[in-house]
Amino acid sequence: MSITLRQLEVFVAVSEEGSLTRAGDVLGLPQSSISKQLKELEDLLGLKLFDRHTRMLRLTEGGMEILPLAKKTLADLDAMLDGSAQLKTLERGRVSIAASSMQAALVLPRMVKAFSEMHPGIRIELLDVTQDDVIQMVSGGAVDFGVGSAFGDHGDLSMKTLWSEPFFAVVQQDHALARKKSVTWKELQKFPLIGSRKGNPVRTALEFSLASEGISLKYVHEVALPLTTIGMVAGGLGVGILTGSTRRLSESLGLLFKPILQPKLEREVVLVLHSARSLSPAAKKFSDALVSWTSLKKSRFNEEDNVHRFCNVCYQFGCSLTHQH
Known part of the structure; x- marks a missing residue:
């Protein structure tokens, strides 16, 4: 006894x-x-x-x-x-998120702010890392979940699509493509290109899709972070291949975004979860709200519109704070 x-x-x-x-x-x-x-x-x-x-x-x-x-x-x-x-009851807790740099910088901060205002006792840690690091940190248990891109089977991880972003060619205002409303992938083969390093999930998915169309791109500069791509385009080093989440930052530097067609391809942003680990109440609340928010979207990713939608979803999850953005 x-x-x-x-x-x-x-x-x-x-x-x-x-x-x-x-x-x-x-x-x-x-x-x-x-x-x-x-x-x-x-x-x-x-x-x-x-x-x-x-x-x-x-x-x-x-x-x-x-x-x-x-x-x-x-x-x-x-x-x-x-x-x-x-x-x-979410009076206290901690949520750790690994997000690719552009998602961490341009998409998630105001969502984190809205959630934190509703649940001030919960500390949210947002880590800005590379695409590869998102996968590794979730797999190793360093964070609750990740937001990024994934390609292929990662065994112990599960992916939930959050939203899709089209690809754009980013050019200077005096570039030969500046007056065109859109460009094709084959046209881009004629210009020096700046994009992600080989092995990056976004580039891997893009190359896989283009290969089925008989298109192969040659990069003069391969970089780890989209911010570097933007800087190199602004410096006149070539045409950048980027997705929609970088648009506001690129245009703030005077760069032009040209939709890439034939074929029109999109990059999927996913919620990365570890299949064998359950989330804490706080982490589950945030991830559920994030998934519900993105499920409301029926068209192209639009940051401003969807921050409002995130707040509305959080309200439906039992929050009573009114938000103005």
Whole structure:
């Protein structure tokens, strides 16, 4: 037989009240049950915990040594139960997200802000990393989930499509393609191109799709981050191959976005989850809201419109704060 929490509660109550009857009143138990629980505890410990003095009970020396340990055990349990209740009701918690650099910089911040305002006790950690790092960090358990692109089978990971982004050619205003409304992939073969490094999930998916059309692109510069591509285009080093999430930043530098057609291809942004691990209540709340928000989209990705939709979805998830953007 093991020591029970009820036995510890009885011991502490009797020590504080000095009486079996009053301890029974505090705990809502009959005196016979109090006596039984106390006797069982003494037998398990091999110690006499109380001396009877007239109608009062006084702690023995052994009882005085055990009392603070019993109180701490009960206090730790209360703290654990209170903490678990706070986690369940989203009064506190932590969410860690690994996101590809452009998603972390241009798409997710205002969603994080909206969620944080609704649940101020939850700390959200947003890590901006490369596409490959998103996969590795989720797989290794460094983060709750990731937002990025994926290509191929990753075994222990599951992917949920969030939204799709079309590809664009990014050029300077005086470039030969600047006056065209759109360009084709075959046209781009004539120009020096700037894009992701070989092995990047976005580039891998793009090359796979273009190969079925008999198109192969040659890059003069291969970079790890879209921001570097934007900078190189602005510096006149070539034509950038980027997706829609980078549009606002590119245009703020005076660059032009040209839709690429024939064929029109899109990159899928996915929620990356570990199949064998469950999410904390806070992480599940955020990921569920993110999935629901993106499921409302019926057309091309539009950041401004969808931040509003994210807030509306969060409201439907039980949040009462009104947001203005």
